[in-house]
Amino acid sequence: xxxxxxxxxxxxxxxxxxxxxxxxxxxxxxxxxxxxxxxxxxxxxxxxxxxxxxxxxxxxxxxxxxxxxxxxxxxxxxxxxxxxxxxxxxxxxxxxxxxxxxxxxxxxxxxxxxxxxxxxxxxxxxxxxxxxxxxxxxxxxxxxxxxxxxxxxxxxxxxxxxxxxxxxxxxxxxxxxxxxxxxxxxxxxxxxxxxxxxxxxxxxxxxxxxxxxxxxxxxxxxxxxxxxxxxxxxxxxxxxxxxxxxxxxxxxxxxxxxxxxxxxxxxxxxxxxxxxxxxxxxxxxxxxxxxxxxxxxxxxxxxxxxxxxxxxxxxxxxxxxxxxxxxxxxxxxxxxxxxxxxxxxxxxxxxxxxxxxxxxxxxxxxxxxxxxxxxxxxxxxxxxxxxxxxxxxxxxxxxxxxxxxxxxxxxxxxxxxxxxxxxxxxxxxxxxxxxxxxxxxxxxxxxxxxxxxxxxxxxxxxxxxxxxxxxxxxxxxxxxxxxxxxxxxxxxxxxxxxxxxxxxxxxxxxxxxxxxxxxxxxxxxxxxxxxxxxxxxxxxxxxxxxxxxxxxxxxxxxxxxxxxxxxxxxxxxxxxxxxxxxxxxxxxxxxxxxxxxxxxxxxxxxxxxxxxxxxxxxxxxxxxxxxxxxxxxxxxxxxxxxxxxxxxxxxxxxxxxxxxxxxxxxxxxxxxxxxxxxxxxxxxxxxxxxxxxxxxxxxxxxxxxxxxxxxxxxxxxxxxxxxxxxxxxxxxxxxxxxxxxxxxxxxxxxxxxxxxxxxxxxxxxxxxxxxxxxxxxxxxxxxxxxxxxxxx
Amino acid sequence: xxxxxxxxxxxxxxxxxxxxxxxxxxxxxxxxxxxxxxxxxxxxxxxxxxxxxxxxxxxxxxxxxxxxxxxxxxxxxxxxxxxxxxxxxxxxxxxxxxxxxxxxxxxxxxxxxxxxxxxxxxxxxxxxxxxxxxxxxxxxxxxxxxxxxxxxxxxxxxxxxxxxxxxxxxx
Numbered sequence: 005x006x007x008x009x010x011x012x013x014x015x016x017x018x019x020x021x022x023x024x025x026x027x028x029x030x031x032x033x034x035x036x037x038x039x040x041x042x043x044x045x046x047x048x049x050x051x052x053x054x055x056x057x058x059x060x061x062x063x064x065x066x067x068x069x070x071x072x073x074x075x076x077x078x079x080x081x082x083x084x085x086x087x088x089x090x091x092x093x094x095x096x097x098x099x100x101x102x103x104x105x106x107x108x109x110x111x112x113x114x115x116x117x118x119x120x121x122x123x124x125x126x127x128x129x130x131x132x133x134x135x136x137x138x139x140x141x142x143x144x145x146x147x148x149x150x151x152x153x154x155x156x157x158x159x160x161x162x163x164x165x166x167x168x169x170x171x172x173x174x175x176x177x178x179x180x181x182x183x184x185x186x187x188x189x190x191x192x193x194x195x196x197x198x199x200x201x202x203x204x205x206x207x208x209x210x211x212x213x214x215x216x217x218x219x220x221x222x223x224x225x226x227x228x229x230x231x232x233x234x235x236x237x238x239x240x241x242x243x244x245x246x247x248x249x250x251x252x253x254x255x256x257x258x259x260x261x262x263x264x265x266x267x268x269x270x271x272x273x274x275x276x277x278x279x280x281x282x283x284x285x286x287x288x289x290x291x292x293x294x295x296x297x298x299x300x301x302x303x304x305x306x307x308x309x310x311x312x313x314x315x316x317x318x319x320x321x322x323x324x325x326x327x328x329x330x331x332x333x334x335x336x337x338x339x340x341x342x343x344x345x346x347x348x349x350x351x352x353x354x355x356x357x358x359x360x361x362x363x364x365x366x367x368x369x370x371x372x373x374x375x376x377x378x379x380x381x382x383x384x385x386x387x388x389x390x391x392x393x394x395x396x397x398x399x400x401x402x403x404x405x406x407x408x409x410x411x412x413x414x415x416x417x418x419x420x421x422x423x424x425x426x427x428x429x430x431x432x433x434x435x436x437x438x439x440x441x442x443x444x445x446x447x448x449x450x451x452x453x454x455x456x457x458x459x460x461x462x463x464x465x466x467x468x469x470x471x472x473x474x475x476x477x478x479x480x481x482x483x484x485x486x487x488x489x490x491x492x493x494x495x496x497x498x499x500x501x502x503x504x505x506x507x508x509x510x511x512x513x514x515x516x517x518x519x520x521x522x523x524x525x526x527x528x529x530x531x532x533x534x535x536x537x538x539x540x541x542x543x544x545x546x547x548x549x550x551x552x553x554x555x556x557x558x559x560x561x562x563x564x565x566x567x568x569x570x571x572x573x574x575x576x577x578x579x580x581x582x583x584x585x586x587x588x589x590x591x592x593x594x595x596x597x598x599x600x601x602x603x604x605x606x607x608x609x610x611x612x613x614x615x616x617x618x619x620x621x622x623x624x625x626x627x628x629x630x631x632x633x634x635x636x637x638x639x640x641x642x643x644x645x646x647x648x649x650x651x652x653x654x655x656x657x658x659x660x661x662x663x664x665x666x667x668x669x670x671x672x673x674x675x676x677x678x679x680x681x682x683x684x685x686x687x688x689x690x691x692x693x694x695x696x697x698x699x700x701x702x703x704x705x706x707x708x709x710x711x712x713x714x715x716x717x718x719x720x721x722x723x724x725x726x727x728x729x730x731x732x733x734x735x736x737x738x739x740x741x742x743x744x745x746x747x748x749x750x751x752x753x754x755x756x757x758x759x760x761x762x763x764x765x766x767x768x769x770x771x772x773x774x775x776x777x778x779x780x781x782x783x784x785x786x787x788x789x790x791x792x793x794x795x796x
Numbered sequence: 797x798x799x800x801x802x803x804x805x806x807x808x809x810x811x812x813x814x815x816x817x818x819x820x821x822x823x824x825x826x827x828x829x830x831x832x833x834x835x836x837x838x839x840x841x842x843x844x845x846x847x848x849x850x851x852x853x854x855x856x857x858x859x860x861x862x863x864x865x866x867x868x869x870x871x872x873x874x875x876x877x878x879x880x881x882x883x884x885x886x887x888x889x890x891x892x893x894x895x896x897x898x899x900x901x902x903x904x905x906x907x908x909x910x911x912x913x914x915x916x917x918x919x920x921x922x923x924x925x926x927x928x929x930x931x932x933x934x935x936x937x938x939x940x941x942x943x944x945x946x947x948x949x950x951x952x953x954x955x956x957x958x959x960x961x962x963x964x965x966x967x
Contacts, residue, residue: 018892025900026888026907027881028831028871035830121816197935198835198843199901249833249901250935281836504898504936682895686937690898693938717840717933725926725939754938 012516012523013745014678019509020524021502030247033202033219038274041204042071044264045123046114046277047130048287049105052357052710053139053154056103056132059113064126069118073130074267076100076113083266084232086258088324090164090472094157095355097323099263105134106154106322107357108711109286111259116267116275139357139710143296143319146354154322154355163320164328164353166471168335168638170410171346176311180302184386188378189779190371190759192294192319193702195364195694196722197503199249200279201257201288205268214265215532217243221251221503222258223465223480223540226533232262233269240265244530248503252365252694253543254290255503256326285715291704292364293330294319297375303383307394309342314375315350318368320361327361328353330368332467333544335411336460336642337369340376341420342398347410351471357710365694366459366752367544370759373457374780377760381454381767391454391764392428396421399456406741412639413460414630415646416740416748418674420456423736424650427672430734431652436668443656449791450656453765457757459675460643461749462549464631465540470640478634481625482550483537484511486558488620492602494519495527496555499536505751506683507547511555513679514745518559520585537625545749546628548679549645549740554626556744561622569604570596572613629742645740645748647675649688651761655769659795662788664700664766666729671757674736676748685733688754693728695758699766701727703781798861804829805873813860820844822860823870831871831904835933842932845905846870852912852931871904874911886956887911887949896945898936905932910946918954922947 024030061073076098085096096102100111112132117123140146140154146161153160177183203218214235218225226242233240248255260277268275279288298315316334320327331351338347384394399420400407406414436452443450468475485497496511508528516523540546563583570588571578573596580591586598604611605620612618629644650672657664671688678684701721705713714720739746759780766782767775773794777786801810804827811826823832823846832855835843839857846855847869876883884892887910897903906929913920913928920928925946926939934942 019895021900022892022895022897023882023884025897025903026884026891027875028829028904030900032830032833032901034824034834121814195935197899197901198841198933199833199899247900250899252935281838504900506898682941683898686895686898686941689938689940690934690936691938694935716838717836718838722933722935723938724930724933725943726930728938728940730922730943731938731940 010517011520012513014681016681017513017523019506019680019683020512021506021508031245032199032247032249033204033217034278036204036217038204038206041274041276042116042118042271043120043123044114044116044267044275044277045120045127046111046283047127049101049108049110049112051105051134051136052108053137054105054134055137056101056105056112056134058133060131061113063129064115067122067126067129069122070115070126071118072116072267072271074100074114074116076102079263079266083262084234086232086262087228089326089329089468090324091474092158092163092324095155095163095324099259104137107359109359110322111287114263116271141356141358141706141710143317143354143356146356154357161354161356163324163355164331164351164471166351168349168411170639173311173313173346173348176346177302180310181304182386183300183302184382185300186382187296187298187778188375190293190295190374191703191780192291193698193704194290194292195252195254196720197250197252197254200281200284201255201260202276202278203257203261203264204274204276205261205264206274207269207272209272212239213241214239214269215241215243216261216265217246218257218261219246219248219255220257220501221248221253221255221541221543223543228258229261229265233265238534240533242533244499244501244532244536246501248501251503253363253367256289256362259289281717282715285720286359286712289360289362291321291359291361293361293368293371295371299375299379301379301383305387307383307387307389307397309344309383309398311346312344312379313348317352317354319356319358320353321358322355323360325360326363329467329471330363332471333367333460334369334372335467335470336413336463337458337646338411339409340373341400341456341458341648343400345410358706359704359712363543365755369460369752370695370698370756373756374760374763377455377457377764381764395454395456396424413642416644416742417738418646418648419736419738420648423648423672423674426734426736427650427652427670430732431668431670436654439667440654448656449659449769450654451765451767451769453651453653453655453761453768455651455757455761455764457649457760459545459647459649459749459752459756461545461645461647462628463544463546463643464628466631466635466640466642470635476634478631480540480628480631482539482546482554483623483625484551484554484558485537485623486515486562486621488562488602490602490606492598493525493527494521495529497529497531498551499531499539500541502542505542505547506680507542507551509680509683510548510552514552514555515559518556519563537623542751545751548747548749549743550626550628552679552747553744554624557624557626558622561624562620565620566601568613568616569601573604573611644742645676647748647750647753649673649753649757651757653761653765655765657769657787659791660788662784662791664784669729670732670734671754672734672736673753674738675750675753676738676740676743677746679747684750687750688733689731691752691754692731692758693723694755696728696762697723698780699759699762700781700783800860800864802863802865803867805869815859815861817860818856819858819860819863820855823855829870829872833901833904835902840933842905842909843902845908845932847908847912850912850915852909871907874907886952887914890945890949890952894941894944894948896937896942902932902934906934906942910949913946914950914953918950920950
């Protein structure tokens with residue numbers, strides 16, 4: 005194993021962040037108070053669609069403690085519309101509804117008061133005169149020309165309609181012995197952090213500066229706020245030293261931030277908005293993809309899968325935002341881990357009168373993996389072939405890397421067959437099969453779920469130029485600064501908030517490894533956005549690759565300077581020196597110590613090499629490995645690294661009750677070189693828990709009136725410690741050739757395959773009854789109803 | 797407005813508050829103890845868990861005025877404080893050892909739920925641990941490393957010489 009060659013990397017080390025969190029000393033957004041701070045509470049629309057005729061806030065404004073009521077009309081006159089990812093200029097969006105509301109829960113206006121409680125009291129006094137309008141909830145219906153557009157100015161509900169053909173799809177279908185078609189639907193769910201979104205803004209008119217503290221995970225957050233507020237970029241100061249209480253993609257918060265930024269500037273006071281749970285669930289812009297797949301797959305009698313046609317229709321909700329791009333990321337792994345020669349992909353995104361879709365863990369990859377893995381199970385069933393054997397036959401082999409997939413990305417490395425073999429051994433697969441049969445003999449429904457999939461990681465956001473040709477994005481850089489102070493201690497600066505990913509541990513471990521210094525002695529700080537180098541926040545499983553890479557490279561630059569100082573001091577060539585634990589050793593045995601080096605660099609300019617700058621500091625702004633080009637002919641290298649995971653689980657349930665019980669869950673995981681084992685394992689366990697939720701419980705369900713039914717934790721069910729079983733992780737390491745240590749991404753691990761695997765297990769359990777569950781989540785009521793319908 | 801006097805982490809605290817203010821908001825906004833977190837504010841997620849006389853209670857479901865005279869332990873009462881800040885209690889240390897957390901938001905509630913369990917059951921089974929934290933939702937960890945942490949803490953507490961069952965002791 006490659007792990008052996010590292011001193012700190014890949015070794016069991018405590019994440020440094022944990023100490024403050026176990027003591028309740030994290031610094032979350034709701035923990036921050038500013039003097040004379042005002043509070044915002046938004047008024048939610050009761051209608052799924054309505055024209056706003058007027059808003060009477062006079063009674064609210066007359067209440068003691070109420071400072072202001074902001075309407076959409078006021079805001080629209082003062083700020084620019086929020087940014088759309090695609091060229092949809094007539095799908096205009098402001099933080100508050102302007103003239104019409106487009107989903108139940110949309111913010112109509114906002115009360116500013118001396119306390120949140122007073123602001124909520126005042127909401128009840130506001131009278132909104134609104135005329136209900138026709139609305140649409142279903143994505144297929146939204147596509148019909150007869151359906152009223154959610155945005156009449158846009159002319160239709162279509163946000164994205166792109167057809168890609170990669171490779172000889174027609175030829176491959178003609179040549180294939182069989183084809184089959186099916187549809188599956190990924191229900192609207194989300195990762196729902198326990199901390200809701202919050203933001204605090206404070207305007208200083210003397211400095212012309214807007215300070216912002218927020219629980220964000222958002223690329224280019226400060227830029228977007230500056231654009232909306234018509235402020236120079238250097239008049240927005242986002243403080244990155246805020247701990248984010250979970251995000252998994254969803255803590256975007258642009259509308260909240262533009263709203264409070266505007267109010268703070270208007271009133272000259274610090275202003276805070278912390279969503280309550282209801283606001284978070286219905287209008288937090290945190291719903292994930294809701295996606296219907298229509299798939300036709302072509303294959304031979306021996307199980308060789310030749311080609312796939314996939315139509316993916318996404319329900320983006322009431323506004324455009326960044327949601328349609330979630331149909332783009334899966335292009336980077338559109339064939340999964342399989343040798344599929346050609347693909348036709350039709351990506352459609354439509355507006356409906358539902359809450360706005362935002363980025364969720366995996367950025368659309370988990371739904372697509374669910375569709376691909378369902379296809380593999382269907383093919384196996386059609387052919388009467390073992391599901392595992394079918395996968396093993398079609399998997400890309402170790403000797404085929406780098407492997408070019410039809411849509412233009414090279415997969416970097418992997419050994420999928422070896423990972424699967426390890427999992428089968430660890431799980432004792434024959435015993436698992438026997439246990440399934442024993443459970444069936446005992447009258448239970450029992451099934452085994454299998455899923456293999458990839459985690460694209462560290463990307464260049466290339467889905468932006470691929471889906472929007474006016475977008476010329478070809479970098480998604482990340483940065484790190486390192487300083488050695490005059491007493492010889494290291495401090496590194498990172499330029500983002502974190503939401504549990506352990507970035508301080510990542511950077512201190514990587515720097516410790518490069519500098520051969522105990523990571524516990526390295527301090528990590530998070531300056532504000534004006535004191536930061538460019539970065540793109542922890543999205544797309546990128547930070548181990550990109551922040552870890554930038555930290556390592558910054559460390560190497562420092563080391564090079566240290567070696568040059570030592571060579572000069574000792575009067576020998578650099579190639580005759582060896583760096584060892586901070587000291588530099590000459591071939592003749594002389595030692596130039598760390599302390600001497602620090603003394604020279606900080607105080608003795610006359611002893612430094614000619615022309616060398618004093619001090620010991622470095623920085624690195626790292627470009628995405630392999631991410632050097634815009635798309636050509638609808639193809640592009642999207643991600644440098646591809647992690648692999650293989651899920652295997654056994655489920656059983658009583659045929660009348662239908663409540664799934666997961667007996668055993670084993671996952672094989674290969675994310676290359678691991679920086680911190682406990683962090684990677686934790687991500688994987690948590691991802692599986694999210695996946696179990698998506699497969700069995702979680703859905704933002706709407707009634708026929710367009711009202712969100714699941715808007716509290718009593719209705720939107722999440723897995724507890726009873727629903728998530730003990731999970732066994734089987735580790736494998738195939739280093740990436742593109743990264744400094746061979747690391748790949750792991751932030752979305754588990755989640756990308758668990759929904760497919762759990763669905764497969766349920767479907768295996770009911771396969772004898774001829775039942776196919778074609779929509780997630782598969783709730784226990786759906787299971788028991790389907791069985792009852794077949795057996796009554 | 798009502799006067800409320802209660803004991804928090806061994807110290808008497810008094811405050812004036814509206815009758816509608818929850819114990820959660822009182823702890824955070826009046827007592828200034830920000831370690832108790834709001835998650836759902838309707839009693840499901842457990843992020844606001846505190847101990848009242850050693851029993852785990854959701855502070856979002858209790859009004860501050862109902863807590864009059866009660867003896868409350870928050871996360872700030874676990875482990876060292878003041879000059880001993882930085883000293884972890886046994887359960888906290890175990891959470892660090894197994895990385896039984898990620899974002900840290902549900903963590904105070906989890907640790908207090910563990911505290912409540914281990915104060916009455918010094919040698920819990922895995923099932924008992926899962927039962928004890930089943931009212932606390934964690935979205936990061938899938939609970940695996942949390943269960944590991946609590947079992948590790950139980951083992952270490954059992955090996956201690958001073959026969960103190962819990963670690964709300966580092967005043």
